[in-house]
Amino acid sequence: YQPDQAEYEERHLRYISPLGKGNFGSVELCRYDPLGDNTGELVAVKRLQPNKQSNMADFQREIRTISSLHCDYIVKYRGICYSMGRLSVSLVMEYLPYGSLIAFLEKKRQVITPRRLLLFASQICKGMEYLQSRRVVHRDLAARNILVASDSLVKIADFGLTKIIPSDKEYYRVSHPGESPIFWYAPESITDFKFSHKSDVWSFGVVLYEIFSFCNHHLNPKLCTQKIGPHAQGQSISMHLINLLKGNWRLPAPQLCPPQVYSMMTACWAYESENRPTFSSLGEMIESYVQDEREG
Numbered sequence: 599y600q601p602d603q604a605e606y607e608e609r610h611l612r613y614i615s616p617l618g619k620g621n622f623g624s625v626e627l628c629r630y631d632p633l634g635d636n637t638g639e640l641v642a643v644k645r646l647q648p649n650k651q652s653n654m655a656d657f658q659r660e661i662r663t664i665s666s667l668h669c670d671y672i673v674k675y676r677g678i679c680y681s682m683g684r685l686s687v688s689l690v691m692e693y694l695p696y697g698s699l700i701a702f703l704e705k706k707r708q709v710i711t712p713r714r715l716l717l718f719a720s721q722i723c724k725g726m727e728y729l730q731s732r733r734v735v736h737r738d739l740a741a742r743n744i745l746v747a748s749d750s751l752v753k754i755a756d757f758g759l760t761k762i763i764p765s766d767k768e769y770y771r772v773s774h775p776g777e778s779p780i781f782w783y784a785p786e787s788i789t790d791f792k793f794s795h796k797s798d799v800w801s802f803g804v805v806l807y808e809i810f811s812f813c814n815h816h817l818n819p820k821l822c823t824q825k826i827g828p829h830a831q832g833q834s835i836s837m838h839l840i841n842l843l844k845g846n847w848r849l850p851a852p853q854l855c856p857p858q859v860y861s862m863m864t865a866c867w868a869y870e871s872e873n874r875p876t877f878s879s880l881g882e883m884i885e886s887y888v889q890d891e892r893e894g
């Protein structure tokens with residue numbers, strides 16, 4: 599039995615199938631099977647795209663970040679695997695069999711209750727509260743980056759874009775526009791490339807929207823593109839979106855979304871970052887709402 603040791607020998611890591619493409623790497627399902635009898639554990643292995651050495655520094659940072667996080671609501675680091683004679687390294691993580699939250703919600707939308715959606719929301723909130731306690735800003739919080747461990751447990755994953763907030767600052771400013779779709783970004787991240795716990799709160803509001811619209815494609819945040827009109831491209835899409843947000847336009851409440859949950863979303867979408875709730879206060883709001891529902 600292999601406890602979660604830090605180094606995996608490549609010769610025992612058996613490739614099974616591709617899981618998906620991430621920010622700058624791809625993730626594969628493998629079995630770590632040193633006994634060679636198929637009793638080894640299934641793991642998710644993230645490999646850096648070989649030709650992008652420039653990302654090696656980012657990948658090393660991702661490994662350093664995820665290996666320092668210990669929380670039930672964050673995908674677990676298992677270790678690393680050197681290959682090509684320690685020239686290249688892969689990140690070994692726990693494998694979550696139910697896959698991404700988007701696929702799960704679309705498949706199970708008929709049988710999932712709003713109560714279960716709130717449970718998922720409170721778990722994501724607790725995971726984000728933990729990240730905030732470690733001064734880690736995720737920068738890419740979206741339903742596509744949430745994994746499902748079981749029918750009643752979800753975990754935050756994909757730490758490829760995270761930044762650590764310096765102790766003397768409230769936010770992190772990156773030098774280039776983000777690569778993610780702008781609909782998950784807070785206004786200050788779009789206009790000034792500023793990222794903070796408060797911009798993660800904005801994205802959490804969008805994740806709430808995704809969860810309560812069951813990641814229903816025709817209702818997903820691209821909705822505002824129709825609002826903006828297909829003619830706008832690139833930079834001007836951002837400026838259109840910013841002007842809509844300044845004019846207090848927000849994504850509409852998804853069908854079947856309880857009013858208390860929609861008011862949480864709109865609280866996360868306060869234009870000024872300092873007016874947004876903290877993850878701990880959001881956690882309390884969700885708990886109190888679940889409590890009321892139970893008593894109601």
Ligand SMILES: C[C@H](Nc1nc(-c2c[nH]c3ncc(Cl)cc23)ncc1F)C(=O)NCC(F)(F)F
Binds near residue numbers: 619673691698754
């Ligand atoms: C690029 C990889 N993409 C995918 N991964 C998985 C997956 C299932 N089960 C998994 N167990 C552990 C991991 Cl790390 C991934 C998966 N399923 C579909 C994907 F498209 C990924 O990391 N996505 C980010 C995040 F993990 F947050 F969903």
